[in-house]
Amino acid sequence: MVWILRFGGWISVLVTFGIVITLVTESGPFFAKVPFQRLVSDRMWTPLFADPQYGISALLAGTLVTTGVALLVAVPLGTILAIFLSEFASVRLREVVKPMLELLSAVPTVVYGYFALLTLTPLLQILLPDLPQFSMLSAGLIMGIMIIPYVTSLGEDSMRSVPMLLREGAYALGDGKLGVALRVVFPGAFSGLAAAYVLAISRAVGETMIVAIAAGLQPKLTMNPLDSAATVTAFIVQVSLGDLPHGSIGYQSIFAAGAVLFLMTLGFNLAGHALRRRFHHAV
Amino acid sequence: MRSEHFLENQKQTASRRKAIDLWFGRLGFVLMLGTLGVLAVLLLNLAVNGLSRIDWHFLTSFPSRKAAEAGVLSAWVGTTLLMLVTASLAIPLGVAAGVYLEEYAPKNRWTDFIEINIANLAGVPSILYGLMALGLFVYKFKFGQSILAGGMALGCLVLPIVIVATRESLRTIPSSIREAAFALGATRWQAVWHHLLRYSTGGIATGVILAMSRAIGESSPLITIGALTFIAFLPPAPLIAQPPFVSFEWLFSPFTALPIQMFNWVSRPGEEFQANAAAAGLILMVITLGMNGVAILLRRHVQRNIKW
Numbered sequence: 001m002v003w004i005l006r007f008g009g010w011i012s013v014l015v016t017f018g019i020v021i022t023l024v025t026e027s028g029p030f031f032a033k034v035p036f037q038r039l040v041s042d043r044m045w046t047p048l049f050a051d052p053q054y055g056i057s058a059l060l061a062g063t064l065v066t067t068g069v070a071l072l073v074a075v076p077l078g079t080i081l082a083i084f085l086s087e088f089a090s091v092r093l094r095e096v097v098k099p100m101l102e103l104l105s106a107v108p109t110v111v112y113g114y115f116a117l118l119t120l121t122p123l124l125q126i127l128l129p130d131l132p133q134f135s136m137l138s139a140g141l142i143m144g145i146m147i148i149p150y151v152t153s154l155g156e157d158s159m160r161s162v163p164m165l166l167r168e169g170a171y172a173l174g175d176g177k178l179g180v181a182l183r184v185v186f187p188g189a190f191s192g193l194a195a196a197y198v199l200a201i202s203r204a205v206g207e208t209m210i211v212a213i214a215a216g217l218q219p220k221l222t223m224n225p226l227d228s229a230a231t232v233t234a235f236i237v238q239v240s241l242g243d244l245p246h247g248s249i250g251y252q253s254i255f256a257a258g259a260v261l262f263l264m265t266l267g268f269n270l271a272g273h274a275l276r277r278r279f280h281h282a283v
Numbered sequence: 284m285r286s287e288h289f290l291e292n293q294k295q296t297a298s299r300r301k302a303i304d305l306w307f308g309r310l311g312f313v314l315m316l317g318t319l320g321v322l323a324v325l326l327l328n329l330a331v332n333g334l335s336r337i338d339w340h341f342l343t344s345f346p347s348r349k350a351a352e353a354g355v356l357s358a359w360v361g362t363t364l365l366m367l368v369t370a371s372l373a374i375p376l377g378v379a380a381g382v383y384l385e386e387y388a389p390k391n392r393w394t395d396f397i398e399i400n401i402a403n404l405a406g407v408p409s410i411l412y413g414l415m416a417l418g419l420f421v422y423k424f425k426f427g428q429s430i431l432a433g434g435m436a437l438g439c440l441v442l443p444i445v446i447v448a449t450r451e452s453l454r455t456i457p458s459s460i461r462e463a464a465f466a467l468g469a470t471r472w473q474a475v476w477h478h479l480l481r482y483s484t485g486g487i488a489t490g491v492i493l494a495m496s497r498a499i500g501e502s503s504p505l506i507t508i509g510a511l512t513f514i515a516f517l518p519p520a521p522l523i524a525q526p527p528f529v530s531f532e533w534l535f536s537p538f539t540a541l542p543i544q545m546f547n548w549v550s551r552p553g554e555e556f557q558a559n560a561a562a563a564g565l566i567l568m569v570i571t572l573g574m575n576g577v578a579i580l581l582r583r584h585v586q587r588n589i590k591w
Binding site for chain 1: 293296297300301303304307308310311312314315318319321322325328329375376377378379380381382383384387388396397399400401402403404406407408409410411412413414415417418419422439442443446472493496497499500501502503506507509542545546549550557560561564567568571572575579
């Protein structure tokens with residue numbers, strides 16, 4: 001019996017190896033063919049064209065901008081909500097609201113994509129008449145809503161695990177609730193909050209359907225959120241939607257994009273877990 | 284005189300702080316309502332645009348070039364079959380892994396490695412599971428662009444959720460239960476099977492429901508392995524008339540799924556297709572939010588009713 005259980009324990013390692021090995025072997029021919037210099041110096045990403053360009057920065061720009069917009073929504077809003085739920089709300093309110101907020105990250109992302117493209121973008125076009133049908137702004141804003149629970153939930157957990165004694169000390173010195181929250185609880189919980197931010201970044205970088213639907217599928221080297229551009233993930237979707245023979249350049253290119261994506265999210269995930277661990281040791 | 288001045292000062296500061304606190308409390312409350320409002324707007328929007336499309340015909344028709352005749356039959360059948368594969372992979376393996384790590388695993392570096400690995404796996408973007416499935420299941424194992432490959436991709440994707448839920452639920456059982464079983468001569472396996480698993484069923488079920496609701500809404504891994512968006516036939520039936528009465532041919536059938544079908548309709552121009560998308564989205568939302576609601580209630584029930 002134990003052998004079966006142990007196999008269960010190893011399966012997670014097998015899955016990780018499966019992902020890493022597949023990404024490495026299937027993207028290998030791509031990286032062997034494309035000189036590193038062209039990845040860095042080309043300014044367009046058109047690996048499937050007759051005259052291919054391999055500027056990965058065109059894809060990274062899309063990921064960077066959409067993630068940036070999402071963070072501009074999720075970090076302030078998520079942090080304020082975390083402070084509110086941890087320091088201001090009654091226990092009853094918190095117990096009702098926290099699971100409801102978490103529903104925001106349970107909504108299927110294709111539904112968010114629908115909402116961004118068909119509801120938010122037309123609304124934004126009233127304010128910004130020049131906004132194209134596909135825009136990184138709209139996708140980023142909705143993605144920000146989606147990752148709020150990651151910031152709020154983890155952030156609130158870490159703020160609440162700051163010892164009561166510290167708060168009481170600050171109250172005894174005459175500080176108010178918000179003062180205690182900002183000057184005592186927030187610094188005390190900072191590495192926990194930082195972990196929440198980092199994990200939220202990782203979520204946003206890896207998010208696929210929202211950006212594939214609402215931000216556009218054309219790779220473009222632009223930092224303008226009002227423009228449309230493909231992210232790393234959207235490129236994979238766009239190529240996958242077409243006919244994709246095994247071993248073709250298109251097939252290899254999505255694994256190359258996947259390898260880049262894996263490295264980025266791995267970095268954020270490891271950093272996030274290191275921060276979380278440090279926080280648990282400190283408290 | 285000076286102390287009076289000081290007191291006055293202190294009073295002012297205190298009342299200023301109280302005012303700030305009051306305002307921040309209100310701000311937080313309003314932002315909270317606003318954020319939850321997004322969820323309500325989302326549901327309402329889908330209902331307004333899609334509810335009128337949902338009828339018997341919509342549920343029993345194949346996709347069509349004519350929006351008004353199109354339906355989600357192949358999509359919901361595909362999703363159901365995918366979930367069968369996903370559940371039969373993720374539940375036994377996830378629970379086994381959770382039990383192993385919590386009850387059997389020695390405290391050493393290898394176990395530490397597995398733990399970090401699971402935490403990291405939970406954060407791997409879902410589309411990368413799709414790429415793994417494409418390279419490994421579709422081409423290396425030669426499953427093709429099939430329900431089996433899709434279900435396995437989703438199974439790997441939700442595995443960490445089941446593992447973590449199992450572990451957390453086992454961790455809440457006090458060690459005195461284990462010691463009591465051992466004192467009566469039970470082996471570790473008997474303690475696990477007769478006691479620990481029974482007491483943690485509620486927690487594990489919560490995790491399983493959350494995992495399945497996540498899997499139902501996922502579309503990007505299915506797109507990368509090449510789920511088709513236009514499927515006008517059903518996979519071979521799992522039950523057949525002649526012996527042995529069960530058939531596994533459906534595992535290797537091409538498929539579509541609800542989120543894929545919705546994605547296809549979203550990306551088509553024309554309001555009629557968008558209404559179809561809203562209808563499919565409404566079905567998806569009701570299923571996933573419903574499952575999450577059940578999970579929340581179940582978790583609350585477990586926490587209230589079990590006092591060690």
